[in-house]
Amino acid sequence: MQTWTRSPLPILPRDAIKVACSQCNLHEICLPLGLTERELDQVDTLVMARRTIARGDAVFRAGTRFSGLYAVRSGFFKTRSISDDGRDHVTGFQMAGELLGLDGIATGEHGCDAIALEDSTVCPIPYDRLDSIAREVPGLHLGLHKIMSREIVRDHAVMQLLAGKRAEERVAAFLLSLSQRLRQRGWSPSSFLLRMTREEIGSYLGLTLETVSRTFSKLHEDGILEVKQRQVDILDEERLRHVARPGAD
Amino acid sequence: MQTWTRSPLPILPRDAIKVACSQCNLHEICLPLGLTERELDQVDTLVMARRTIARGDAVFRAGTRFSGLYAVRSGFFKTRSISDDGRDHVTGFQMAGELLGLDGIATGEHGCDAIALEDSTVCPIPYDRLDSIAREVPGLHLGLHKIMSREIVRDHAVMQLLAGKRAEERVAAFLLSLSQRLRQRGWSPSSFLLRMTREEIGSYLGLTLETVSRTFSKLHEDGILEVKQRQVDILDEERLRHVARPGAD
DNA sequence: CGTCGAATTGACTTACATCAATGAAGGTGG
């Protein structure tokens, strides 16, 4: 059924398809954010092809050479890294319009694995070409700076959450963050399917899978959520907000 | 005694002194990292003056307009932000050669307070000038990207630590990180004075000040550290490493 | 229908927080 996505251009990999940022409905939240039409045309030469990633597969793995970033075109990812003592840790979840691989610029090697949690597509963005095109499109640098800066802000928020919040607050904040990002993309912010396991949520939030599960049950008992396996329905966003930030009024 | 640092140029603020990156002994770890002599000369026009910050004062505060970054020239800082629910949290400690303010690029507002923990000096780097100079010095963009990327990598390491490690491991990792950064700067990595309180360490590591104190005592009892108030002497770095990453070999 | 990974729930343990008292260091003013 989807055979039309398969290489009309025999030179490219089978799963690649030519695509332009200017035509992409994500360009308002993705890298080309805030560029003019003219500038967008130049950026179009950047992203040559899409790559499809099957559920469970990696876009890149920790330790491999960094050659560029990947914009999530569709689907859902987790990034995970193995810590010095062998335990592994989920550092984030990424959805359409978000960038993978920012942590590789520093060292020239990817610092984590980027794993697809469902069948997904990404737009590879070669870093050297990005850099040279950005010389003619100054807004592109600003855009990238902003994206990296936003990542830092987000990480700080997560650090705050891990350092200071209790299990219930963490889980509530996590759900609200998902909800808000879904809303931005035009999907339902109150009814959605979790793409990750309880264990992956727990790893991200610094909790065990049992605690995550119990917390979902608790929020359910309290009438704030409907949870059935991976299906989540937020019944009372206001109270969920309240759970996430106790003490604030 | 230090009056010679005070404005030989009456136009500048009293505590400002003209300074060049090319003459700065920090340019190997600071922003101009990896630039040629020629390029450095151009960058010299960027940083016009130093600013001194008294202990306890802020370089900038959360919510104020972002106008640029600040390179720590000397001294020691903490960054702290107030979370949505009113508690405050230390997001990092910065020493000579490190940049303050990266999280402000995203929103155009500073996301945290940057407080001097001892009398310090910073080099203000106006963002718009940085951006325009970077057009002629491409390495500067790469440098900034690398610095931001490194910040992301570090934040992920902290997240890992907060999510997965126990008190003793956190404190050990914290001391090792300090030690390593001191070594990079040519100071003693094994004998140093902590610039922050137990409470600030605790806030950063997601622990109470009591737990931090107890953990120091424990490491002392085990013969790994000498700790007397703020003075720390690492007696056995190898074992400290071992405490920080249990289970690894 | 049986198998397997994921999720839920319960009983028990523990690492760390909380509460509280005491002790050192450093700065200020008489």
Place this chain on the structure above:
DNA sequence: CCACCTTCATTGATGTAAGTCAATTCGACG
């Protein structure tokens, strides 16, 4: 110079949120 105060650090006693271990249950898939 010493007495005083404030801030920071240490140490102990007790409480609790979340981890651990273990048993079911649920759903998806072959």
